[in-house]
Amino acid sequence: MAVHVVQSGETLWAISRRYGVSFSEIMALNGLPSTNSLTPGLALYIPRTQSPYRVYRIQPGDTLWKIAVQYNTTADRINEANPTVDLNSLVIGQKINIPTTAKLEMATLVFIAPYVQQAAIEQVYELAGQMTYIAVAAYSFTEAGYAFVQLDDRELVATSNQLGVRPLLMIRNQLNGEFDAELAGRVLGNPQLRKNLVTSLLNLVRERGYKGVSIDFEFIPPPRRNDFLLFLRELKNALGSLILHVNVHAKTEDIPTNPIIGAYDYQGISNAADIVAVMTIDYGYPGGPPDPISPAWWVEQVIVYALTQIRPEKLQIAMALYGYDKIVPDNTTIARSVLSAQNIALANWRPIQFDERALSPVFQYRQNDQEHVVWFEDIRSYIEKYRLIDMYGLMGSTYWQLSLPAPQNWAFVKERINVLKSYE
Structure with a gap:
């Protein structure tokens, strides 16, 4: 089995001997800060062992x-x-x-916001083999509908193309770092402003060497639902053979008036786009009560509904490379990479529980007289998502985001999954 769950009293040396894998390799693949960094319930990824069914x-x-x-x-x-x-x-x-040695084949897309472009480039070099696409979150648009660059991306795009990872220009309806519903509504609802956005996006894609566009418009006003479809059709017509990738909020039914999910006509979006990525993350959201980030039962419900509207070969689900550390009872939320969340449990010698319904890890700790509850993802919860992708024949997954360390996930993908470098 590829996963070992630490029991009370176990040592890294004993686990290393049991599996015939050096403790230094186990440490590296699991991001352990020291040989003494173990706690009951910690899930370790063990390479070169029998694959899960x-x-x-x-x-x-x-x-x-x-x-x-x-x-x-x-x-x-x-x-x-x-x-x-x-x-x-x-x-x-x-x-x-x-039981088989045949690997799951799938396409992956990794998001990156290149605040420090050189660091992003180094991460692409390290993980290029695990990526089909990279979506560069460096663009927004003005109230007049003109797309503009927010972060330097030229060298990152060139490196991605060089390494065989297809870069997509990711554009979001953001003002001052926040999603802006009015901005999306204004531009989508005006034919001339939509045209401005399509034209400016096409120019940027061609100028900067992108292989397509990834749309992440959130909190679109529900009355703009049909206008969003018009925009996607117009953009795809302009892009031609280039990729149109669209991110949508997760839902288990269509509620056209809902302010978060109402503007997403899954079937219409699927007909317009090449790829639809459903954001199966943030079930437990910032400021809300302590809940799993991406419980398996909910992810499956979302997939089942999505497949009534979207063909499986076009559908990706999202995986979180982060967790939420919540201070109770006011639910103040600290976002942490999955590695940071894991290592907080280790630093505080806190046992990690595994919720059997959510199939997600959780632990609690106390700091400065405050109680913290941390839900995150680990190798067990990632494996469950890959099983859902496999079982339902989906195109693959997206990951938010590359700068958040998740060594267990990438080790598993490298060894156990055949990542398609060309997906048509």
């Missing part, structure tokens, strides 16, 4: 033989992996475990 959903016309051939395994091995399932009577939608 892949999960498959029975489709119409499936037979056990057909599934075995598809995964380069045998019917006997599948039977052994599913001792409580009658595989002679397959039911459509049923989930079964598949």
Whole structure:
């Protein structure tokens, strides 16, 4: 198994001997600050061990033989992996475990805000093999609809192209660092301003060497729902063969009047765009009560609904490379990388719990007479998201964002997933 959950009294030396993996490698792949940095409940990624089963959903016309051939395994091995399932009577939608060496194939997109361009470039060099696309969050637009650059990106775009990672120009409806509903509503609702935005985006894409555009317009006023679709169609027509990638808030039903999700017509957006990324993150949101960032049960509900509107080969789900440290009871929120969250538990010798419904880790600690509750992601919760991608046949995942250290995730992707470098 690729994951070892630390038990009380265990040492890194003993874990190293058990798996035949050096403790220095275990430390590096899990971001451990020292050989003594263990706490009960800590999940460690262990390389070169048996992969977790892949999960498959029975489709119409499936037979056990057909599934075995598809995964380069045998019917006997599948039977052994599913001792409580009658595989002679397959039911459509049923989930079964598949023991196989065949890797999940998927496309990834990593967001980056290049506040320090050289640091971003170094991260791209390090993780280029795990990226299909990189979306550079460095653009917004004016009230007259003209896109403009906020952060220096030229060298980053050139490096990405050189390394075979397709850069996308990511544009957001932001003013003073915050999403602005009125800005989106004003530009989307005016045909001339939409034209200004399309034209300026196309010019920037061509000038700076991007392979397409990633749209992240949030809190669009619901009355602009159809105008947003018009904008996407106009932009895709201008882009031609270049990629149009659209990020949308997660939902499990369509509520056209809702101020957060109402403007997103999933089906219409899917028809206009090449890729639709559903933001399956921030279920537990800043300022809200302590909740998991991306509980597996909710992510699956979002996927099930999204697939009624979006073809799976166009659909990505989002993964968080961060967690939220909340001071209770007022829920003051501190955003932390998953590595920082993990290492706070280690520094405070706090046991990590794993919520069996959310399939997410959580711990508590006390500092300056204040109680903190920290929900974050670890190798176990990432594996569960990859299983959902695999099981539902999705295009892949997005990650917010590259500057947030998540060594477990990237080690797993490098070893266990075939990241497609070209996805058409």
